[in-house]
Amino acid sequence: MIKFVLKWLINGVIVVAMLMFYADVSFINAAITGTVLTLITYYVGDQLILRSTNNSVATISDAVMSFLILWLSAKEMGWTLNIGEILIMTAILCIAEWFLHRHVFKADLAMSTA
Template sequence: MMFVVKFVLKWIINGVIIIGFLMYFASVSFTTAATTATALTIISYFAGDHMILRSTNNTIATLADAVLTFAFLWLVSYLMKWDLSAVEILVTTVILGAAEWFIHRYVFQRKLSVQGS
């Protein structure tokens, strides 16, 4: 159950940031931005949070997430022929990196409990 709660929380936070920036910077549709955000969240959750964060620390996991985000957005932008500059990708990456740092620090490294009946 905690797997789902943590993933959904990360998906919502990442989604708000990625969807907002992609719609603003690249003028993509909500559906396209949401699909991109979902794909990035899935990759980032398993690679960053389950592999890197568990074996290293928050700083390294956040930097790895940032590198992954930049590379992913650059690749998707290139493949989809979006008008998204490196600076716009960097701005998105920095904002998302800050959010990831808080997610790792306050959610993944603490015992998040869900009240059940």
């Protein structure tokens, strides 16, 4: 559970700050988007993909999911995010995810390769 909370805090800070900066999204909407993004990427990326593959595959899958979630959220909510801004947010999330997988989920990686 602590790993999920840590991922939620890291992703939340990145997503909330950047959505509020780039698209003038309210804190509540940005926090909801960050929470949805974290829930999906944690359960699909970290619990399924990371355990059965490796850090690189899990990080790439997290990046693809993050991009799609941010793009769909922007489209459905009418936010003024363009593709470049979504790509920047995705790249920053991707870097954070790589470090998270590498250092926080290290025990899970060791167990999946054993």
